[in-house]
Amino acid sequence: MNAAQEIAAGYATSGRAVELGAVVVDGQVDATALVRLPLATLNRHGLIAGATGTGKTKTLQLIAEQLSAAGVPVLLADIKGDLSGLARAGEPSDRTATRAAETGDDWQPTAFPVRSLSLGTGGPGVPVRATVTSFGPILLAKVLGLNDTQESTLGLIFHWADARGLALLDTKDLRAVITHLTSDEGKEDLRSLGGVSAATAGVILRALSNLEAQGGDEFFGEPELEVADLMRTGQVTLLEVADLQSRPALFSTFLMWLLAELFHELPEAGDLDAPKLVFVLDEAHLLFKDASKAFLGQIEQTVKLIRSKGVGVFFCTQLPTDIPNAVLSQLGARVQHALRAFTPEDQKALSQTVKTYPTTPHYDLGKALTTLGIGEAIVTVLSERGAPTPVAWTRLRAPRSLMGTIGMDAIRDAANSSDLHGKYAETIDRESAYEKLTAKVVEPAPEPEAPKPEKQEPGGLEKVLASAPVKSFLRSAASALGREITRGLFGTAKKRR
Ligand SMILES: Nc1ncnc2c1ncn2[C@@H]1O[C@H](COP(=O)(O)OP(=O)(O)OP(=O)(O)O)[C@@H](O)[C@H]1O
Ligand SMILES: [Mg+2]
Structure with a gap:
């Protein structure tokens, strides 16, 4: 041969x-x-x-x-x-x-x-399109070009919204949530998160504006692509x-x-x-x-x-x-x-x-x-x-x-x-975090919050947020609460169909 x-x-x-x-x-x-x-x-x-x-x-x-x-x-x-x-x-x-x-x-x-x-x-x-909620904090942090600390902060923000069943459908929903958390009325909510620094929140908001300017705002939203539409025989x-x-x-x-x-x-x-x-x-x-x-x-x-x-x-x-x-x-x-x-x-x-x-x-x-x-x-x-x-x-x-x-x-x-x-041709804009927060109908969520760091050094907060246990908590946030959004691979939201 x-x-x-x-x-x-x-x-x-x-x-x-x-x-x-x-x-x-x-x-x-x-x-x-x-x-x-x-x-x-x-x-x-x-x-x-x-x-x-x-x-x-x-x-x-x-x-x-x-x-x-x-x-x-x-x-x-x-x-x-x-x-x-x-x-x-x-x-x-x-x-x-x-x-x-x-x-x-x-x-x-x-x-x-x-x-x-x-x-x-x-x-x-x-x-x-995909919704911001479904995309999740890890992927969104990549899109926004955030560093590890900012990524952790974004994770906390998602966690806060997830726990309240606040749907983040589009970029204006996320903007509304961050704006709320850094506002005077949001102070308590912010504290319940173990703290998110206003400076970091500001960086995330600016990155979000850049994304919107690049057309990201027309990608995030509904109707979300269903993977079943990719699965047709020989397609x-x-x-x-x-x-x-x-x-x-x-x-x-x-x-x-x-x-x-x-x-x-x-x-x-x-x-x-x-x-x-x-x-x-x-x-x-x-x-x-x-x-x-x-x-x-x-x-x-x-x-x-x-x-x-x-x-x-x-x-x-x-x-x-x-x-x-x-x-x-x-x-x-x-x-x-x-x-x-x-x-x-x-x-x-x-x-x-x-x-x-x-x-x-x-x-x-x-x-x-x-x-x-x-x-x-x-x-x-x-x-x-x-x-x-x-x-x-x-x-x-x-x-x-x-x-x-x-x-x-x-x-x-x-x-x-x-x-x-x-x-898929037409964008749908249903009630979501933006509408709810604008109408001020957010209720406090009686659920386990992010674990509070045991020893909190002054100024060391960002470090704690980036720490492995807090991160893994954020990513595996599965809760007994039915309405909480759970996250799997890549922190993307799992849907109940
Ligand atoms: N299998 C093939 N049969 C016939 N022609 C081919 C084949 N592969 C490449 N060619 C020829 O080579 C050209 C360049 O190929 P191709 O566009 O696939 O390169 P590429 O590696 O994708 O380049 P780039 O990185 O620039 O995208 C083609 O336009 C075609 O003319
Ligand atoms: Mg090529």
Whole structure:
């Protein structure tokens, strides 16, 4: 058996799989040596990485197409609009024909069922929203760019509102609560919290104003996105984030909110033949940039736990080193496109990447990773038995749908005629904290308050708020009180449906 066939033998599956492409050895592609990603191990997650222009987005497109065809729903962030081409059949060309022949693919132009969503009402897709209450303090702190101490304070503020069943639906609700707590009438309430400094509250209010100015106010509110709307058989859902540059933190935390929602809503699934949903986190570096310890810890937990719900998560980023080791080590599939090796930092990232691969007698990985062609990648996945497959230099198949965008107008037209339009297009403003506090109908809540620090050093309050026991109390605030809002992963609110 030659090397290409030997490698491909490690990719044989008995169940269904995503066909990624064909093995390349010594520059020669073998169209009969297939590299595939078993559907049964997709809930063991994956990484798609590579320098700009090396083929990451086309790889995502290719994987999404085959999942859709296999009936698996997929959610992808469409950062530059170029995944919108999934909705249209691809255009045959000589290049596509050549690639199809090289990768053992009977390529047919194919369109896939796509629904486009946007964060808030400003984008081209169907607007989606989440409430401030449901987002919770940890995710909101990330969006607001708060430090650990400010994050703890925000946690106390949420706790106060949660305990009173005060719904924080939109940003003006949160503003009303903070304003109340720092007002003369709110003094008692503030004291009951163990104290929140007016200075810190002021910082949070200012951060909230910035968020509102960046359009955050049209994202937070109702109707809140229901995860059931992402789960339709074979449905591809694109989150259109053309304006990513203006609010990167909102985008990345929204995706974590969605994952936490999925975790709360989906039943335990055990091992499945195919995942219930595959979730693709593009521009994953944004998620980890400036992230607090608590936030990072929660990502790690979520990725670990979501697997048992039959959800696969794929991170997509330029460098694998963008992703913390605790998360990276949980990603079973690797599709590594070419890396650059210009600077000493590049070199370091390269050698670190090489170390994360199983050893291979067939390739010099350091060299391979810098000489891969466009639309080629170094692949290793988990076999159906859960063992890493042999390292394969893979020429990837070409997507069957349109490579490139269908244009903003077409995305907008499709969204306006989407079956989700009626449900989500209009913002609802029902009675919430803002209305209640404005009408001064808040009642005191007879429930256990945040534990008071035993020894309170003068001026050491902020430190106490940031202390581990207080934090964990805030995050696991489960109460005997029926009306209290309870929080789970990421401190997102658990709903009773
Ligand atoms: N599997 C493939 N089949 C055919 N052509 C491909 C494939 N992958 C990449 N290409 C070609 O390479 C170009 C760049 O690919 P792609 O847009 O996926 O890069 P990228 O890594 O996502 O870049 P960026 O980081 O800039 O988003 C494509 O427009 C296409 O012409
Ligand atoms: Mg791309």
